[in-house]
Amino acid sequence: MPEVENSPAVINKFENMTSATAPAKNVNKFERFKAEKDGLALKDEVDYFAKIGWEAIDEIDRDARLKWLGLFYRTVTPGKFMMRMRTANGILPSSHMRVYAEVVQRYGDEGNADITTRQNMQLRGIRIEDVPDIFRRFHQYGMTSVQTGMDNVRNVTGSPLAGLEADELIDTQGLCRAVQDMITGMGKGNPQFTNLPRKFNIAIAGCRDNSVHAETNDLAFIPAYKEDQIGFNIIVGGMFSPKRYVEAIPLNAWVTPEDVVAVCEAVLLVFRNHGLRANRQKSRLMYLIDEWGVEKFREEVEKQLGHSLEPAAEKDEVNWDKRDHIGLFKQKQPGLNYVGLHVPIGRLYANEMFEIARIADVYGSGEIRLTVEQNLLIPNIPDSRMEAFLKEPLLQERFTINPDNVSRWLVSCTGSQFCGFALIETKNRALAMIKALEAELTLPEPVRIHWTGCPNSCGQPQVADIGLMGTKGRKNGQVVEAADIWMGGKVGKDAHLGERVMQGIPCEDLMPVLRNLLIENFGAQPRQSEYYKPPIAMAEIDGENSDE
Numbered sequence: 001m002p003e004v005e006n007s008p009a010v011i012n013k014f015e016n017m018t019s020a021t022a023p024a025k026n027v028n029k030f031e032r033f034k035a036e037k038d039g040l041a042l043k044d045e046v047d048y049f050a051k052i053g054w055e056a057i058d059e060i061d062r063d064a065r066l067k068w069l070g071l072f073y074r075t076v077t078p079g080k081f082m083m084r085m086r087t088a089n090g091i092l093p094s095s096h097m098r099v100y101a102e103v104v105q106r107y108g109d110e111g112n113a114d115i116t117t118r119q120n121m122q123l124r125g126i127r128i129e130d131v132p133d134i135f136r137r138f139h140q141y142g143m144t145s146v147q148t149g150m151d152n153v154r155n156v157t158g159s160p161l162a163g164l165e166a167d168e169l170i171d172t173q174g175l176c177r178a179v180q181d182m183i184t185g186m187g188k189g190n191p192q193f194t195n196l197p198r199k200f201n202i203a204i205a206g207c208r209d210n211s212v213h214a215e216t217n218d219l220a221f222i223p224a225y226k227e228d229q230i231g232f233n234i235i236v237g238g239m240f241s242p243k244r245y246v247e248a249i250p251l252n253a254w255v256t257p258e259d260v261v262a263v264c265e266a267v268l269l270v271f272r273n274h275g276l277r278a279n280r281q282k283s284r285l286m287y288l289i290d291e292w293g294v295e296k297f298r299e300e301v302e303k304q305l306g307h308s309l310e311p312a313a314e315k316d317e318v319n320w321d322k323r324d325h326i327g328l329f330k331q332k333q334p335g336l337n338y339v340g341l342h343v344p345i346g347r348l349y350a351n352e353m354f355e356i357a358r359i360a361d362v363y364g365s366g367e368i369r370l371t372v373e374q375n376l377l378i379p380n381i382p383d384s385r386m387e388a389f390l391k392e393p394l395l396q397e398r399f400t401i402n403p404d405n406v407s408r409w410l411v412s413c414t415g416s417q418f419c420g421f422a423l424i425e426t427k428n429r430a431l432a433m434i435k436a437l438e439a440e441l442t443l444p445e446p447v448r449i450h451w452t453g454c455p456n457s458c459g460q461p462q463v464a465d466i467g468l469m470g471t472k473g474r475k476n477g478q479v480v481e482a483a484d485i486w487m488g489g490k491v492g493k494d495a496h497l498g499e500r501v502m503q504g505i506p507c508e509d510l511m512p513v514l515r516n517l518l519i520e521n522f523g524a525q526p527r528q529s530e531y532y533k534p535p536i537a538m539a540e541i542d543g544e545n546s547d548e
C-alpha cells in the first residue's frame with residue numbers, strides 16, 4: 001500500500017493555501033470559525049448576500065462557510081461561484097438536468113457544468129445575486145446542493161447500473177438515497193453532521209466490478225455473501241491528500257443492506273466526536289484509525305450502534321474487471337437497453353444539457369446516470385427506439401458511444417481554469433493532448449489516463465494506468481507548469497494504487513513522454529504504421545531492398 005510523500009516545496013505551498021494548523025491552541029483556524037458560526041446558518045443570510053453583492057460578504061462566509069450550502073467562491077474568476085450538487089448514486093431525472101442547463105445558460109460563455117469524479121454535477125459561473133432564485137428552483141424540484149464542501153460528507157456514490165443489470169448483487173439506488181437523506185436531513189441540511197473534523201467520502205458498491213473505487217473512500221460497502229445472504233463487507237479510512245495517499249482497510253465487519261444507514265450514521269458520529277482536529281492535514285478518518293487501531297475503532301462504532309457487528313465475510317464478490325459502461329447494452333428488463341455516452345473530460349454546456357434531457361425523455365424513461373469516469377448513461381431505451389436514438393446528432397457530434405481507445409478512459413479534475421489550488425491547467429490541456437495522441441497512435445486496449453491539477457488528487461491519478469499530477473518544475477532556469485507521472489493503478493477486482501514513477505516533467509515536454517509510455521507499456525502503434533513504407537535510406541541500412 002503506497003504511502004507517498006510529496007516534495008517539501010509542494011507541501012509548504014499547500015499548507016499555506018489551506019492554512020493548515022493554527023499557531024497556538026489545540027485546534028486549527030477552521031475549527032475556530034466553525035465554532036463561531038455553523039456554515040448551515042448561512043441559509044438565512046443568502047437573500048442578504050444577494051443584495052449586498054459578493055465583494056461585501058464577510059471573507060470567511062464567502063470563501064468557506066458558503067461551501068456548506070454548496071457554493072464555492074472561485075478566486076480564479078472573481079465574482080463567480082461554482083455550485084456543487086448532490087446526486088445520490090449518480091442518478092438524476094431529466095427535469096434536474098434541464099434546471100442545471102437553465103442555470104448555466106443565463107451566464108452565456110461563462111456558464112458550464114462538469115460531471116465530477118464522484119458521479120455528481122457542478123455548475124459554473126453562478127452570481128450571488130441569482131442564488132436565492134436558484135435555491136427556490138432547487139427546492140421546487142427536490143434538488144439540493146447542501147453540505148457538499150468543506151467538513152461535510154461528499155456525494156454518496158453507488159453502482160451506475162443499480163437496478164439495471166442481471167448480475168447485480170445489491171441495488172444501491174435506495175441505499176445511497178437513504179444515506180444522503182440521513183446526512184442532509186432530507187436535503188434541508190442536518191446540523192448533526194455539519195462539523196466533522198474534515199471531509200468524508202462514502203461509497204456503496206452493489207456490482208461485481210467495484211465501479212465506485214471503494215478503496216479510495218473513508219467508508220465503503222463491498223458486496224459479500226455470508227452463507228446464502230448477500231450483504232456488505234466494510235472498509236474504512238481510504239483517502240488521498242497532499243501528504244498521504246492510502247487505500248481503505250477492512251473493518252472486519254459484515255452488514256445487511258438494512259444496516260447500511262445506521263452504520264454510516266454511527267461511523268460519522270464516532271468520527272465527529274473523536275476525530276482529530278488539531279492538525280488539519282491529519283484530520284481525515286484514517287488518522288483516527290491510526291491512533292486507535294482498527295479494533296478499537298470498530299468497538300467504538302459498535303458502542304455507537306448499540307450492538308456488535310458481525311465479522312466480515314471471508315471473501316467479497318468483487319471479481320470482475322472494471323467496466324466503463326460506454327456503448328450499448330441490454331438491461332435485465334426484457335426489451336430495454338442502456339447506452340453509455342463518452343463525455344470528454346466531463347464538461348457540459350447548456351445546449352448539450354438540454355439535449356441530454358430531451359433524448360432521455362424521448363427515448364428512455366427520462367432518467368440520466370453519471371459515472372465516476374465523468375461520463376453519462378441513458379437507461380430504459382426500448383429496442384424499438386434504439387435505431388433512432390443512435391442517429392441523434394448529440395451522439396454523432398459530441399458524445400460518442402464508441403470512443404477511441406486512447407481517449408476512452410480520460411478523466412480530469414478542474415485545474416487552473418477554475419480551481420485556486422491548481423498548479424497547472426488540466427481539463428483543456430488533457431483534451432488537447434489526448435486528441436494529438438489519438439491522431440498519432442492506435443491502442444489495442446483502452447488505457448486509463450487521469451489528470452489532476454495538484455496533489456489533492458481530485459482526478460485520482462493513483463488509480464490510473466497513467467496518472468498525471470500537477471506540480472511546478474524548472475526549465476531553462478524558469479519555473480514552469482509540470483507533472484509527476486503515476487503508473488500501475490488497478491481498478492475493479494484486486495484494486496490497488498499506483499506509484500509515482502517520474503517527477504516534475506515540464507508540461508510542454510509531456511507529449512513525447514506520454515507517447516513513449518503508451519508505446520512501451522501498452523502496445524501503442526503509430527497510426528501510419530499500416531501504410532508506412534520505410535524510406536530507401538533506412539531500408540538500405542537494414543540491408544533489405546539493396547541493389548546488390
Ligand code: SRM
Binds near residue numbers: 121420
Ligand atoms: Fe476535490 C478540494 C474539485 C473529487 C480530494 N476539490 C477540492 C476543491 C473544492 C478545491 C477548491 O475549493 O477549489 C475543488 C473544486 C474545484 C472546482 O472548481 O471544481 C475540488 N474534487 C473536485 C472535483 C470537482 C474534481 C472533478 O473534476 O471531478 C471532484 C468533486 C467530487 C464531488 O462531486 O464531490 C473532486 N477531491 C475529489 C476526490 C476524488 C474522490 O472523491 O474520489 C478526492 C480524493 C479522494 C479523497 O477525498 O480522499 C479529492 N479535493 C480533495 C482534497 C484533498 C483532501 C485532503 O484530505 O487533503 C481537497 C482539498 C481539501 O479538502 O483541503 C479537495
Ligand code: SF4
Binds near residue numbers: 419422423456
Ligand atoms: Fe483543484 Fe484539481 Fe487540485 Fe482538486 S486536484 S484541488 S480540482 S487542481
